[in-house]
Amino acid sequence: MTSTKLITRRQALITGVSSLGGLALAGCSDELPPTYGNLLRIGDVLTYKAHRLLLPERTLAKEYARSEITSIAAIGTTDPGDARQELFTPDYGEDYARLRGDDFADWRLEVEGSVARPGSYSLADLKRFPSRTQITRHQCEEGWSAIAEWTGVPLRTVLEASGVNASARFVQFYCYDIVADGIDMLDALHPQTILAYGMNGRDLPVAHGAPLRARVETQLGYKSMKYLRKIVVTDEFDDLGPYGPLRNGWAWYAGI
Amino acid sequence: MRRVDTRPLDHTSPHRPAHARWVRLCHWLLAASVLALGVSGFVVLMAHPRLYWGEAGNDLTPALLELPISRNFRHGGWQQTVVFSPDGSGGDARVDGRARPVVSASRTYEIYNENGWARSLHFLAAWLLVATGAAYALAGALTGHAARDLLPRARDLAPQALWADLVARLGRRGEAVSPGPPYGPLQRCAYFGVAFLALPVLVVTGLAMSPAITAAYPFVASVWGGAQSARTIHFFAFALVAAFAIGHVLMAARAGFGRQLRALTIGERSAEPRSP
Numbered sequence: 001m002t003s004t005k006l007i008t009r010r011q012a013l014i015t016g017v018s019s020l021g022g023l024a025l026a027g028c029s030d031e032l033p034p035t036y037g038n039l040l041r042i043g044d045v046l047t048y049k050a051h052r053l054l055l056p057e058r059t060l061a062k063e064y065a066r067s068e069i070t071s072i073a074a075i076g077t078t079d080p081g082d083a084r085q086e087l088f089t090p091d092y093g094e095d096y097a098r099l100r101g102d103d104f105a106d107w108r109l110e111v112e113g114s115v116a117r118p119g120s121y122s123l124a125d126l127k128r129f130p131s132r133t134q135i136t137r138h139q140c141e142e143g144w145s146a147i148a149e150w151t152g153v154p155l156r157t158v159l160e161a162s163g164v165n166a167s168a169r170f171v172q173f174y175c176y177d178i179v180a181d182g183i184d185m186l187d188a189l190h191p192q193t194i195l196a197y198g199m200n201g202r203d204l205p206v207a208h209g210a211p212l213r214a215r216v217e218t219q220l221g222y223k224s225m226k227y228l229r230k231i232v233v234t235d236e237f238d239d240l241g242p243y244g245p246l247r248n249g250w251a252w253y254a255g256i
Numbered sequence: 257m258r259r260v261d262t263r264p265l266d267h268t269s270p271h272r273p274a275h276a277r278w279v280r281l282c283h284w285l286l287a288a289s290v291l292a293l294g295v296s297g298f299v300v301l302m303a304h305p306r307l308y309w310g311e312a313g314n315d316l317t318p319a320l321l322e323l324p325i326s327r328n329f330r331h332g333g334w335q336q337t338v339v340f341s342p343d344g345s346g347g348d349a350r351v352d353g354r355a356r357p358v359v360s361a362s363r364t365y366e367i368y369n370e371n372g373w374a375r376s377l378h379f380l381a382a383w384l385l386v387a388t389g390a391a392y393a394l395a396g397a398l399t400g401h402a403a404r405d406l407l408p409r410a411r412d413l414a415p416q417a418l419w420a421d422l423v424a425r426l427g428r429r430g431e432a433v434s435p436g437p438p439y440g441p442l443q444r445c446a447y448f449g450v451a452f453l454a455l456p457v458l459v460v461t462g463l464a465m466s467p468a469i470t471a472a473y474p475f476v477a478s479v480w481g482g483a484q485s486a487r488t489i490h491f492f493a494f495a496l497v498a499a500f501a502i503g504h505v506l507m508a509a510r511a512g513f514g515r516q517l518r519a520l521t522i523g524e525r526s527a528e529p530r531s532p
Binding site for chain 1: 300301303304306311312313314315316317334337338340341346347348356357358359360361362363366367369371372373375376377379380383465466467468469470471472473474477478483484487
């Protein structure tokens with residue numbers, strides 16, 4: 001009896017809070033990450049909205065001198081082909097091990113979704129685009145940071161080559177381990193958002209996402225997805241189900 | 257619209273509450289947000305209990321301070337994979353000036369990390385702190401409460417005055433103190449220092465750790481000497497606030513906890529004359 005009453009009261013509270021959040025954010029729901037009525041997620045959306053309203057667009061994150069490059073930890077998946085790793089998936093991990101054995105000669109990045117010209121790019125294709133090299137600070141949600149040099153093709157260049165539709169709002173990254181994540185078009189088109197194949201003057205090491213990783217310098221490190229295999233452009237928000245950050249209890253927007 | 261009462265408070269009137277209604281409201285909202293920030297901030301720190309000075313720092317660079325507060329303390333689960341610059345030309349030497357090679361290593365240890373909820377709770381509570389703090393500062397300025405009751409006067413900052421106040425307070429065991437202003441030198445320094453120095457420093461050093469905000473406004477981090485310096489200052493500034501909060505509750509308990517609580521909630525004013 002008591003527990004039924006408690007649950008009812010809690011649900012009333014949750015419903016009340018989520019409808020408040022809904023009211024506050026009405027009018028742009030399909031362009032915002034879902035809150036699932038969770039107070040923490042409502043706070044995340046408030047931060048996202050505030051950043052997009054208040055911060056100037058297109059300002060560059062600080063870039064450093066070569067002499068400031070630091071040692072850097074590799075965390076999370078450090079080899080998607082290793083079945084002992086926590087986020088290993090046989091669906092793609094075995095492909096990864098095979099591609100890696102051949103120095104990623106057969107690896108291709110698929111680009112699909114809300115684009116006029118879906119297709120795929122080999123590493124050589126991506127290296128033929130004009131490259132960008134930047135020495136930036138990787139800021140991990142855990143609290144540490146590291147400065148490294150990243151070389152790659154601006155995501156904007158690849159999106160333009162694929163003919164992104166005017167209705168497109170988000171870019172989702174799919175990886176060779178069991179994670180996926182996305183960013184909005186503002187961050188996707190940011191000049192420092194690159195698909196990096198080089199690190200500190202050499203090929204991107206496996207521990208750091210070989211052969212290709214995202215660098216999203218305006219957000220925390222976990223948005224700079226490693227081991228890319230597919231990019232999907234979407235018109236609406238996609239929480240990516242069990243593979244995305246939201247269903248695992250993490251903020252989607254990590255510009256904080 | 258209600259007019260703001262700018263007349264000086266009559267602290268001896270038995271009808272006027274010891275604390276204005278807006279002071280009481282802000283006090284508890286700020287107390288709740290500081291508590292939530294303290295708990296969530298500690299959980300976030302447990303994920304990486306190392307502090308640094310400068311722009312960047314991680315497990316492979318020297319720390320300024322390591323805190324034994326979780327199983328992540330000096331966990332040692334690292335497997336070196338890459339040496340980027342064997343000649344030690346990199347930026348790892350900030351702390352002790354020793355040349356070090358720039359390396360990378362893969363973590364082989366399952367760390368404690370509850371940052372999914374802890375970070376989001378931290379930022380939610382930070383919104384509450386900033387909103388309440390802004391309202392409090394505005395009301396404090398408009399009503400004259402901040403300048404009249406909180407701002408330490410020149411004579412309050414004299415070491416003799418602070419010492420005399422401390423001795424008097426510690427000596428007044430079990431003696432009830434009338435709640436609310438006027439405040440003594442220690443109270444003025446503590447209340448003003450926390451509300452108008454420590455909490456704003458915490459907010460700005462917090463923002464200095466945001467990649468989006470530092471991309472937009474790099475000085476938010478550079479003014480502290482880098483984002484990791486800001487993180488270290490964030491830690492020590494909160495340590496001061498936590499020390500204040502403990503001292504604050506203990507002093508309230510000495511001064512008659514129930515009476516202080518009633519004054520700060522329902523706004524009760526005791527008719528007893530204030531002890532000298």
